[in-house]
């Protein structure tokens with residue numbers, strides 16, 4: 510099932526990031542007592558009861574200038590409208606209702622999405638008189654909370670999860686490869702999608718009757734079924750949002766969560782940027798298979814070594830993704846575009862590959878002989894047995910005598926040996942340790 514997205518919207522300084530940090534459990538955004546502080550981390554995974562959802566702090570997306578607060582609001586609301594399943598509209602219980610709140614409420618009411626009106630900074634059990642003014646926003650009963658004192662958060666989370674879309678079942682047959690084309694604005698996402706879909710051999714299929722039809726593009730290529738995830742947002746241009754680079758991260762998040770394979774696009778004329786690193790990092794952490802596609806290759810002046818230098822630079826900048834194949838393409842001249850689906854299919858298979866336990870243990874035993882496991886204070890790590898517990902992404906469990914003795918450099922060594930023996934190209938793999946007797 511797709512993970513629901515919850516967006517927090519509200520004026521600067523109402524406490525969005527304080528709330529975000531409380532739910533995210535860690536102080537991952539910077540809170541400052543001045544409006545419009547930019548923050549780096551804008552999304553977090555939150556678990557409540559049996560629900561998992563992605564929380565987005567749209568405040569983190571605000572440009573620093575205070576002059577354009579209203580347009581920031583519009584942009585925030587817009588992103589919330591496009592990506593969120595539930596919108597948390599936060600107001601300030603200490604300042605009470607202000608005109609800008611009404612402005613935002615007007616925008617949100619038009620979205621048709623569930624909106625929860627949350628009054629923050631209600632730090633005691635007594636509601637301030639100004640609380641009742643918020644009923645004027647016509648967004649239902651306001652929910653009082655105190656982010657700093659962690660009051661009312663449980664009740665609020667209950668209200669949030671109640672509003673998640675029902676029956677949000679997996680919409681496509683499992684055999685279809687779900688592909689997210691991700692990257693910053695203007696890198697050529699829609700050009701690439703249109704070039705691939707425009708190829709003669711590709712037939713756009715009509716898998717009817719799903720709610721996702723409008724935003725995804727299913728198609729058939731050769732004998733294989735694919736779905737481009739969230740293409741509506743990419744193909745339909747909404748400039749307000751695109752102009753702010755950080756929004757591209759948010760736009761990509763939902764698509765990444767729902768995909769198996771990511772096409773991570775880099776602009777050859779710009780090289781790897783900070784935004785690229787963030788987006789790629791998310792795909793990596795989410796355990797998706799990824800192919801790095803360097804687009805606009807036609808626009809690059811080439812010398813003998815240009816491509817090698819690009820490869821080196823990308824490996825350097827996106828070092829956590831050394832498993833990802835790199836393609837150099839041009840959506841304009843169509844050079845090597847046909848390689849993209851070929852690679853997507855290949856890494857999708859690698860992503861779902863399960864290796865036989867016997868072979869796996871042979872490989873690990875050999876690795877141990879070549880390079881002894883680490884030891885500490887005279888005690889050496891013993892590796893008893895390895896098994897692959899899941900696919901998409903591949904996860905391995907290694908049974909050991911004492912987890913404390915494991916070391917990341919040895920884990921990386923084991924990972925390399927597994928990759929040498931079996932490939933797993935294009936996919937991250939995870940290695941977990943269990944002590945004997947522990948459950949998997």
Ligand SMILES: Nc1nc2c(ncn2[C@@H]2O[C@H](COP(=O)(O)OP(=O)(O)OP(=O)(O)O)[C@@H](O)[C@H]2O)c(=O)[nH]1
Pocket residue numbers: 519520521522523524525526527528539540541542543544545546547568569571629630631632654655656657658
């Ligand atoms: N008394 C009280 N203060 C709060 C509460 N939540 C946040 N604050 C304070 O309000 C100020 C603004 O909080 P932030 O979390 O930075 O607000 P924000 O909405 O993310 O602000 P921007 O960065 O401008 O978007 C900080 O000084 C917080 O300590 C609360 O529940 N009670």
Ligand SMILES: Nc1nc2c(ncn2[C@@H]2O[C@H](COP(=O)(O)OP(=O)(O)OP(=O)(O)O)[C@@H](O)[C@H]2O)c(=O)[nH]1
Pocket residue numbers: 693694695696697698699700701743744746751804805806807808838839840841842
């Ligand atoms: N030279 C060159 N230009 C390209 C190539 N691919 C795309 N462009 C140009 O780059 C610009 C952006 O392309 P889009 O396909 O709209 O990019 P996008 O990533 O979908 O953009 P957003 O919708 O803003 O996220 C357009 O002007 C394209 O003509 C390419 O391979 N070579």
